[in-house]
Amino acid sequence: MKAALVLFAERGYDGTTVPMIAESAKVGAGTIYRYFANKESLVNGLFQHCVQVFSDTLKYEAIHSTPDIREQFHYIFQRLVKFADNNVNALLFIESHNSAYYLDDRSKQVFDELLGTFRQVLENGKKVGVIKEFNTDALIAIVYGSFVLLFKLIKSGVLTETPDLLEGVEESCWNAIRIL
Amino acid sequence: MKAALVLFAERGYDGTTVPMIAESAKVGAGTIYRYFANKESLVNGLFQHCVQVFSDTLKYEAIHSTPDIREQFHYIFQRLVKFADNNVNALLFIESHNSAYYLDDRSKQVFDELLGTFRQVLENGKKVGVIKEFNTDALIAIVYGSFVLLFKLIKSGVLTETPDLLEGVEESCWNAIRIL
Amino acid sequence: MKAALVLFAERGYDGTTVPMIAESAKVGAGTIYRYFANKESLVNGLFQHCVQVFSDTLKYEAIHSTPDIREQFHYIFQRLVKFADNNVNALLFIESHNSAYYLDDRSKQVFDELLGTFRQVLENGKKVGVIKEFNTDALIAIVYGSFVLLFKLIKSGVLTETPDLLEGVEESCWNAIRIL
Amino acid sequence: MKAALVLFAERGYDGTTVPMIAESAKVGAGTIYRYFANKESLVNGLFQHCVQVFSDTLKYEAIHSTPDIREQFHYIFQRLVKFADNNVNALLFIESHNSAYYLDDRSKQVFDELLGTFRQVLENGKKVGVIKEFNTDALIAIVYGSFVLLFKLIKSGVLTETPDLLEGVEESCWNAIRIL
């Protein structure tokens, strides 16, 4: 799955062949079929796993350790960064595959749940009157879209990940969605 | 090329077959090869064309009709929206294919020039002291990342494009990059 | 037909495309189909034409102007050389295509007639007691096989055609088939 | 390779399709590509193999067991016959493909080495004063050309291979190149 993730993230599902994955994983091509019914099962399994890890990373109790929404946002952003740091490929794989024709219902559902988590955080912020009253999905687009492209650029070497960079982006995202 | 664009945007390069394109374009599969040496030539030609149209759309003289940077940002955002409205598929195609393994040097160069245009606008804003001093590519990530995901969600039906929505996102993006 | 001959001789029937012939002949591909029903008609027509020219070249009355069989052989060899000189490609085309799967009955018949001419000359020689009593087709293999390979080597540049060379080969061929 | 040899010998390279070879070899078409990168690799590999077998067949120590050049010629001719008997298709395949556009450098080189062996034998005969002083390649054309056409006719059924036939052709070839 690790090998598949890297390849899917870099070359896409259809651009990755099973023998490629096998070679990269240093197993025989047939071995893959002992764990997954077919290539589609593999992407779906992998997708669901990645989304799960993403969800788990976000579910950080400490978020609620403070009543300050800005600080909560900081915690969440920190978790996003943590996930991206440890799983850039997973992040990009999820982003580039989340509406693919080969995803099954379970994958779509799991992804929707992840979106739900995002939405919840923002809606809560709105309720408390710190985040501006605006279409939640649009707010997600702003924060998550920025975040994904940021790490795409970091991965490709255009940008270098530094505390200053991350802090700056976090501040920008916050300014984008907060009430001014 | 229109047929190829839609399919590439929706299924990716490797997920799109030449017969699919041919059928969608209502021509014989062989006909495609009278205009493109091979499938790779087709994506590259298409990519370059889309980037060109994008560049052209951005080159809007009116931008400089006002000294007000906020208003300039508005014009630019408006142009982005115009391009997205007329060419959603082109926008998403560019975003999902811009670092693909099958792009040739010309494609990469053309895309870099587009990035250059983006950078220029932001750097200018910084010079005038309205946009915050921050890594230009990071600022691009924020605005362009937001913008792309916004239209991805609009295209998928999650969001509905309305003047209010666009205005809100524009305001958010502006708040993200301006000096507060 | 000239263009087709060169290409067929050099690349074979299946290795030559109709557009290749058209380009080499500086006509449109469609034009060829105004003169030949299809590619197969073209090879067959060409083959028959070449064999005809070959036959005509051999039918040299002067052959019978002398009762001396060695001299007659000289005349025939001279005619072979004449044909090869003026139509190397035709010679090689005939040799490499004479038992091809796409030749029609007429082509086979015409080629058999050419063989008949060869046989007649040799049988006559045997009757007069100058050429050795041996399977006629074997004698043809010896003289014609030598001759064809000779010109193949000349065409490819391995050998250079000179009066001495031709005289020597003629003498050798004569020694091969005459009664010693 | 056996299946390919027969088909290439009978229909030529371009007239033979990979599925034809696969069917004849009773394997799947894809299987061929596990052993050869492509069709061109296949012809080249086959060509080199055939030439190798031919070379090996000629390298018969017994040749030097007698100082008599006529007897040596007999041995060589015998080896040619042996090769032709066991590999008619290889003989004809080599002859009809030896200057084809799809042969790579290695193939050309290997074939040149075979020619070198032929040349050596004849040059040696000249040195000893038994074979006539004449362009070596022309002598090859005579003997080898005769030989190839002989077996082409045998294969096609025009001639029947008998000891008498072979003996007669050998004698004729000898007479063609010896000093009279």
Next chain:
DNA sequence: CATGAATGAGCTTTCATTCAT
């Protein structure tokens, strides 16, 4: 009468998948 754009059958080649080892 000449043309060459268009076509689709069929070629070369790839690759997800199977299965004997």
Next chain:
DNA sequence: CATGAATGAAAGCTCATTCAT
């Protein structure tokens, strides 16, 4: 349980042939 050789369906691509111009 792991493997990778074998497979054939389907991909990318070519080219003989047609036909509107």
